[in-house]
Amino acid sequence: xxxxEEGLRIxxxxxxxxxEAKNIPPYPGPNKMRDCYCTVNLDQEEVFRTKIIEKxxxxxxxxxxxxxxxxxFRHLSFYIFxxxxxxxxxxxxxxxxxxxxxxxxxxxxxxxxxQPVSADSEVQGKVHLELRLSEVITDTxxxxxxxxxxxxxxQGLPIVNGQCDPYAAVSLLGPSRSEAKKTKVKRKTxxxxxxxxxxxxxxxxxxxxxxxxxxxxxxxxxxALRVDLWNASNLKFGDEFLGxxxxxxxxxxxxxxxxxxxxxxxREGGGRVVKVEELGSLRxxxxxxxxxxxxxxxxxxxxxxxxxxxxxxxxxxxxxxxLGEVCREKQEAAVxxxxxxxxxxxxxxxxxxxxxxxxxxxxxxxTIFRGNSLTSKCIDETMKLAGMHYLQVTLKPIIDxxxxxxxxxxxxxxxxxxxxxxxxxxxxxxxxxxxxxxVITASGVRCPTVMCDIFFSLRxxxxxxxxxxxxxxxxxxxxIFLRFFAPAILSxxxxxxxxxxxxxxxxxxxxxxxxxxxxxxxxxxxxxASFKESYMAxxxxxxxxxxxxxxxxxxxxxxxxxxxxxQKSIESPIxxxxxxxxxxxxxxxxxxxxxxxxxxFRLTNHELTYHKxxxxxxxxxxxxxxxxxxxxxxxESFKMKNMFQVVQPERALYIQANNCxxxxxxxxxxxxxxxxxxxxxxxxxxxxYLNGHWLCCRLSADAAPGCAPCTGGLPDNIxxxxxxxxxxxxxxxxxxxxxxxxxxxxxxxGSRSVYDGPEQDEYSSFLIDEPQETYKTLxxxxxxxxxxxxxxxxxxxDKFKKTKIGSQEHPIGDKSFQCYITQQSESTxxxx
Numbered sequence: 140x141x142x143x144e145e146g147l148r149i150x151x152x153x154x155x156x157x158x159e160a161k162n163i164p165p166y167p168g169p170n171k172m173r174d175c176y177c178t179v180n181l182d183q184e185e186v187f188r189t190k191i192i193e194k195x196x197x198x199x200x201x202x203x204x205x206x207x208x209x210x211x212f213r214h215l216s217f218y219i220f221x222x223x224x225x226x227x228x229x230x231x232x233x234x235x236x237x238x239x240x241x242x243x244x245x246x247x248x249x250x251x252x253x254q255p256v257s258a259d260s261e262v263q264g265k266v267h268l269e270l271r272l273s274e275v276i277t278d279t280x281x282x283x284x285x286x287x288x289x290x291x292x293x294q295g296l297p298i299v300n301g302q303c304d305p306y307a308a309v310s311l312l313g314p315s316r317s318e319a320k321k322t323k324v325k326r327k328t329x330x331x332x333x334x335x336x337x338x339x340x341x342x343x344x345x346x347x348x349x350x351x352x353x354x355x356x357x358x359x360x361x362x363a364l365r366v367d368l369w370n371a372s373n374l375k376f377g378d379e380f381l382g383x384x385x386x387x388x389x390x391x392x393x394x395x396x397x398x399x400x401x402x403x404x405x406r407e408g409g410g411r412v413v414k415v416e417e418l419g420s421l422r423x424x425x426x427x428x429x430x431x432x433x434x435x436x437x438x439x440x441x442x443x444x445x446x447x448x449x450x451x452x453x454x455x456x457x458x459x460x461x462l463g464e465v466c467r468e469k470q471e472a473a474v475x476x477x478x479x480x481x482x483x484x485x486x487x488x489x490x491x492x493x494x495x496x497x498x499x500x501x502x503x504x505x506t507i508f509r510g511n512s513l514t515s516k517c518i519d520e521t522m523k524l525a526g527m528h529y530l531q532v533t534l535k536p537i538i539d540x541x542x543x544x545x546x547x548x549x550x551x552x553x554x555x556x557x558x559x560x561x562x563x564x565x566x567x568x569x570x571x572x573x574x575x576x577x578v579i580t581a582s583g584v585r586c587p588t589v590m591c592d593i594f595f596s597l598r599x600x601x602x603x604x605x606x607x608x609x610x611x612x613x614x615x616x617x618x619i620f621l622r623f624f625a626p627a628i629l630s631x632x633x634x635x636x637x638x639x640x641x642x643x644x645x646x647x648x649x650x651x652x653x654x655x656x657x658x659x660x661x662x663x664x665x666x667x668a669s670f671k672e673s674y675m676a677x678x679x680x681x682x683x684x685x686x687x688x689x690x691x692x693x694x695x696x697x698x699x700x701x702x703x704x705x706q707k708s709i710e711s712p713i714x715x716x717x718x719x720x721x722x723x724x725x726x727x728x729x730x731x732x733x734x735x736x737x738x739x740f741r742l743t744n745h746e747l748t749y750h751k752x753x754x755x756x757x758x759x760x761x762x763x764x765x766x767x768x769x770x771x772x773x774x775e776s777f778k779m780k781n782m783f784q785v786v787q788p789e790r791a792l793y794i795q796a797n798n799c800x801x802x803x804x805x806x807x808x809x810x811x812x813x814x815x816x817x818x819x820x821x822x823x824x825x826x827x828y829l830n831g832h833w834l835c836c837r838l839s840a841d842a843a844p845g846c847a848p849c850t851g852g853l854p855d856n857i858x859x860x861x862x863x864x865x866x867x868x869x870x871x872x873x874x875x876x877x878x879x880x881x882x883x884x885x886x887x888x889g890s891r892s893v894y895d896g897p898e899q900d901e902y903s904s905f906l907i908d909e910p911q912e913t914y915k916t917l918x919x920x921x922x923x924x925x926x927x928x929x930x931x932x933x934x935x936x937d938k939f940k941k942t943k944i945g946s947q948e949h950p951i952g953d954k955s956f957q958c959y960i961t962q963q964s965e966s967t968x969x970x971x
Contacts, residue, residue, distance in 0.1 A: 147934065150430040150865055151208035153215065153241075155179060157189055158248065158422035159199040160219055163231060172196065174222040175231070177421070179204055181212045182263035183297035186800040190639040191222055196419075201640045203633055206800045213238055213263065213402070217421060219253060230256040232418035241427040249425075253418035260405040262382030264295040264329070265950045266307070266366060270386065272341070272395035286311065286339040286388070288364060290322055294947075296329040296368060296403075298780070299379045303329040304371040311339045312385070313362040324371045327778045341388070362388045368403060380406055384952070399945030402952035430868050437930060438867040441923040444916075445479060445870065449488040454496050456912040458920050459489065463513035464905055465880035466873055473516035475869040481524065482863040486589065490517055491596040498614075504605040508597070508617045515622070518593060522623050523634075525587045530627050530634055531715065532744070533582045537574055538631045539714075541648060542641055546571075548648040551674050568648070569681050572655045579624055579656070580690040583697035594619070594699035612662055612692055615699045620660025629653040655679065660691055716808050717741045721795040722749060723777070735777075740794075742805075744812055747785065761787060766813040768820040768849050769806050776827035776834055785809065786823055793827065823849050874924045881921055888914035 157177055165171040172194040179187040186206060192198030217234040232253025236244065269289040274282055290307045297303070304326050310319035318339070325331035341362060367383035382403025390397045441458075448457030459476050466472040480486040497514045501507050508515055547559045548568040555561060594615045601614035628649055631637040641649060654675060659682060670676040723735045738749040738758070747766065748757040768786040772793055776782070781802040785792040796802035813819070822845030826834035836846035874881065888910040907913050945951050 146434060148432040148865075150428075150432065150862075152206065152428045153208060154205045154426040154428075155187075155203070156248075156424035157200045157202045157204065157217070158424065159197065159201070160253075160419055160421045161197045162419040163196045163198070163219065164417060164419065165196060166221070170194075173231075176220055176222065178218045178220065180214075180216040180218065181208065181210070181799070182214055182216070182295075183261055184798050186798050190642075207803060209799050209803050215241065215425070215427070217251075217423065218256065219419075219421065232256060234421055234423070236425070238427075241425060244423075244425050246424065246426050248422060250420045250422050252420050255418065257405075258380060261297070262380075262403045262405050263297050264293055264368070264382060265400050265402050265947075266293045266368065266384060267291040267400050267947070268364075268366060268384075268386065269398040270364065270388070270391060270396070272388070272391050284341050286341050286364070287336055288339065288366075289336045290333045290366065292330070292332045292334070293368060293403075294330050296331070296370075296381050298329055299370045299372070299381070302327065302370075305329070305331050305368055305381060306371055307333060307335075308367045308369060309337050310365045310367075311341070311362060312365050329780065330774070364388065366401075367406075400947050400950035401945075402950045404952060428869075430865050430872075431931065431934075432862075432865050432868045433930060433934075435864050437927065438864055438871075441871060441920075441927065442479070442863070442867045444919055444923060445476070445867070446483055446485060449480065449485045449492060451492075453908050454492040455906055455908040456916050458916055460493065460513065460906075461881075461884065461913070461916060461920060462870060462873060465877040465884060467877075469511055469513050469516040470520075471873060472513060472870075473520045475866040475873070477517050477520040477524065478861045479863055479866040479870065481521070481589075482861040482866065486521060487592050487596065490514070490521065490593055491600070493517065494597055495600045498600045498604045501604070504601070504607045504610040504613070507601060507605075507610060507614055515618075518597075518618055519622050521593065522590060522618065525589045526623065527635060528744070529582070529585055529587055529590075530623075531636065532585060533578055534575070534624070534627060534631075535636050535714065537571075537578060538628070538636050538649075541571060541652075542631075542637060542645050545645065546648075547644075548651060549644075550651065550678050551672070554647075565678060565681075568651055568655075568678070571648070571652055572659075572682070575628065575652060575656060576659060576687070576690070580694040583694050586698040590619075591698050591700065594695075598699045609662060611699075612695050615695045616660045616662060616691070619695070619698065620657055624660070625653045625657040628656060651675075655682070659687055662688065662691060715742045715744060715812065716805065717753075718797075718801070720797065720801075720805075723793040723795075735795075740805075742808065742812070747809065761785065761792070763813050764816055764818075766809065766816060767818055768823045769809040769813065770823050770825070770849060771802075771806070773826045773835070776829070784823075786820060788818075791824075791828075819849075820845060821849055823847060871924055871927045874920060875928060878921075878924070881917060881924075885914060885917050885921075888917065 157179075160175065160177070163173060163175060166173050173196060174191050174193045175195065175198045176191045177189045177200055178185045187204045189200045189202045192200065214235045214237055216236070219231045219233070220228045221231055222228050233256050234251040234253060236251075267290075269291060271287045271289075272284060273287065275285050276282055288309055290309060293305065293307075296305055304324050305328070306324040307322040308319050309321070320337045322333045322335045325333065364386045365383060366386070368381040370379040370381055372378050383406060384401040384404060385407075386397075386401070444458045445462075448454060448459035451457040454460050459472075462472045462476065463469055476489075477486060480489045493514045494508075497512055498507065508518075546567045547556075547564050548571065549555055549559065550561065550565050550568060552561065555564070597614045597618070598611045602611045604610075627634040627636060630640070631649070632640045640646070654670075655678070658670070658679065670679065718740060719737060720740050721735055722738050722740075738751065739753045739755075740747070740749045741757075742748075745763060747761045747763075749759055750757055765787050766785055767788065768784075770784055770786070772782040772784045774780055774782065777793070779795050781796045781799055783794055783796070783802055783806050785794065794805070796805055824833050824835050824843075824845050825847050828834075828841050832839045833843065833846070836843070838846075884905050884907075887905050888907060891907060891910040942949055
C-alpha cells in the first residue's frame with residue numbers, strides 16, 4: 140500500500156535477516172539459561188516474531204522477514220524477550236534504529252548492542268497544540284498575562300496491553316510552579332480528539348500602568364509548557380506513560396500565538412544507564428527500500444526502452460541486458476525486470492531471448508544454465524512469483540509433517556546419537572525422499588502455464604544447440620529441481636511453506652532430503668559419485684533404479700510441453716494461512732462489544748473458516764466463491780485499528796488483525812485466492828452498517844450498493860498483481876546508482892569500435908557483442924535516467940519550499956525531515 144503525496148506514491152518495504160544474539164545476561168537462578176525470541180516492531184507495533192530458542196545465552200535465529208510497510212513510522216525496533224511460563228515474558232533489551240539511519244546499515248551484517256527497555260522511552264505518536272498568550276485586566280484594574288493552552292488531538296498513540304484509553308496532563312514549568320491539569324479520558328482510541336483549553340497565569344498581577352513583565356519575579360521566556368499523554372489503566376501499577384512534549388514559551392513570538400504538531404518524546408531521564416556489554420548484542424542485516432513513484436507517463440521513455448528488449452536482436456544490445464551488466468549482483472536487476480515484463484505480458488519472449496543468447500555462448504552441455512547469469516536469476520524470480528501456490532499445493536503437507544513428527548533421519552555415522560539406530564534412520568529418510576519424489580513427479584499437471592511455456596522454450600533452445608539427447612532434460616531440471624524444489628525443501632520458511640526456520644535436527648533432515656532430490660532430478664550418469672560424503676553415496680544406492688529416472692523424464696516432458704490444464708479441477712485443499720484474529724459478524728444479533736470474539740482463522744484454497752481454538756471444528760465456513768470483496772474497514776466504524784472486511788452475498792465479516800502488516804497479508808492472500816470469482820463486487824461500503832444505516836453513505840438499506848470502488852482489483856493473472864510504474868522506478872534507481880558503470884560501458888563500446896587490439900582490463904567485464912548498437916542504447920538509457928533524475932530533484936525542491944515544520948505531515952521533532960532540510964540546504968545550488 141502506497142502513501143499518496145501530491146501526485147507521488149511512496150512505497151516502503153523492509154527485508155530483514157535476524158542472525159543471532161550473543162552474550163545475553165544469564166537468568167538469575169541456578170539454571171542460568173534463557174528461552175529467547177526476537178520481535179520486529181514498527182515503533183511499538185509488533186509485526187513479526189521469531190521462534191523461541193530454548194536454553195541458550197547466544198541464540199541463533201537465522202530467520203528472514205520481508206514486508207511492505209503500509210504506514211509512516213519513526214523507528215524500526217527489535218526486542219529480545221525471555222519466555223516465562225508462569226508470568227508475562229520479560230524484555231531483555233532492544234535495538235531501535237531511527238528511520239533516517241536505516242541507510243547507514245543497508246544490506247550490511249551489523250552487530251547492534253542491546254539497549255535497556257524502559258516504559259518511559261517506549262513512545263510513539265504526535266499531539267496537536269495551540270498556545271495563546273494574552274493580557275487580562277482584573278476587576279481591580281490590575282493587568283495579568285494568561286496562557287491559554289488548547290490540546291486539540293493526538294494521532295498514532297501506542298496500544299498498551301491491547302487497549303488505549305488516553306488522557307493528557309498539562310503543566311507549566313517554572314520557578315515554584317507545580318500546577319497540572321488533565322483532560323478527560325477518551326476511551327478505546329489511539330487517535331483521541333480532546334479539544335480542551337487550560338489557562339495558566341504567567342505573570343503576577345501588576346498595576347495597570349506597569350505594562351511589562353517583572354523579570355525579577357518571572358520571565359516568560361524562561362517558562363515551558365509540558366504536555367504528557369497517559370493511558371488510564373485499571374491495573375494496580377498505575378497509568379502508563381505514552382509520551383510527552385516540552386514547549387518553551389519563547390516560541391510564542393511577537394503576536395503571542397503558536398500552533399503546531401509535535402512528535403511525542405521519551406520522558407526526560409527515562410531509562411537506567413546500563414553498560415553495553417551487560418545486555419549482549421544482536422546481529423541484523425536490514426534492507427530498507429523507499430520508492431517514490433510518479434504518474435505513469437513520466438516513465439514511458441525508460442519503460443518503452445526496456446520492453447523493447449524482448450524483440451531486439453541481439454539481446455545483448457538491449458536496455459534490460461545492459462542493466463544486468465552494470466549491476467553488482469544479477470539478482471538486483473532480475474527482480475524488477477521480471478516483474479515489469481510480467482506486468483506487460485512480455486516475460487516469455489524476454490526470457491526466451493536471453494536464454495537463447497546464453498545457450499549460444501555455452502560450449503559444454505553439462506554446464507548449461509548452471510551459472511549465476513541474468514538468465515538464471517530472471518527465471519528463478521519468475522518461478523518464485525508464478526510458482527508459489529504450486530509449491531504450497533505440492534510440498535506443504537509433507538514439509539509440515541516432517542517438521543511436526545521429528546523422526547530421526549541422520550545417516551552420518553559420526554553425527555549419530557547413542558540412542559539412534561542407523562538402519563532405522565535410513566529407512567525414515569528413504570520414506571521421506573520417496574514421498575516427496577512421488578508428489579513432485581505427480582504434480583506436472585499443476586505446474587503454472589507461464590512456467591511450462593518457459594521450460595518449453597529452454598528445452599527447444601538447448602536441443603537445437605547441442606546434439607546430446609539428455610540436454611533437453613537437463614536444461615529444464617537445472618531450474619525445476621536445482622533452483623525450485625530443492626531450495627524450497629532446504630529452507631521452507633523462505634518459500635512461505637513454514638512460518639519459521641526449522642530447528643537444527645529438522646533442518647538437517649531437510650538438507651539430506653534436498654540433496655537427494657536434487658541429485659535424482661539432475662539425471663547425471665554417475666549419481667553416486669556426485670556426493671562428496673560416502674554415507675550419501677551409500678544411501679543413494681537405494682534409488683539406482685530405472686523407475687526413478689523414467690519418472691523424472693516423464694515429469695520433465697510434461698512440464699516442458701506447451702499444453703495447458705485446468706488447475707482448479709485437480710487442486711486438493713491446501714492450507715495457505717492461519718492464525719488468531721478478532722471477528723465480528725454482521726448478522727441479526729444486537730451490536731455491541733460482546734459480538735467481538737477471538738477466533739482461530741484458517742484459509743485454504745477452497746474456503747475460509749474460523750474456529751473457537753486451533754484444532755477444534757469450524758464454527759463458520761465461507762467458500763471461496765462466496766467471497767465477493769476483501770477491503771479495509773475504516774477505523775472510525777468500531778474505533779479499532781487494522782480491521783478489514785470479507786464481503787459475502789448476505790453479510791460482511793468484520794475482522795481485526797494483530798497488526799498492520801498481518802492485516803495486509805491476510806487481505807492480499809484472500810484477494811488472490813478469490814480473484815477468479817465471477818460475482819466479485821466493483822463497489823463496497825468502507826464503513827460498517829450500524830444503528831440502521833451505513834456510516835459511510837448514510838443509506839438505510841443494508842443491501843444498498845457500495846459507495847466506493849473496490850481497491851483490491853481483479854488480478855486475473857500474475858501480470859495484474861504487479862505495479863509496473865514502481866518496478867520502472869526501481870530500475871531507474873539502479874541505473875542512477877550505477878551511472879559510473881554506464882559511462883565505463885560507453886567508453887568500452889568506443890574502445891572496441893576503434894581498436895581491434897587487446898582489450899583494456901577495466902572494460903573486460905562487460906559483455907558487448909555489437910559496440911555501435913550497444914552505444915546507441917546506452918545513450919538512450921542515460922538520457923531517460925537523467926530526465927527522471929531532474930524530475931526527482933525538482934520534486935524535492937518544490938516539497939522543500941512548500942513544507943512547513945510543525946504541520947501534521949512534518950511535526951516538530953521529525954528528525955528525518957530535519958536531515959532532509961539539511962541535505963536540501965546544502966544542495967540548493969546544485970543542478971543536473
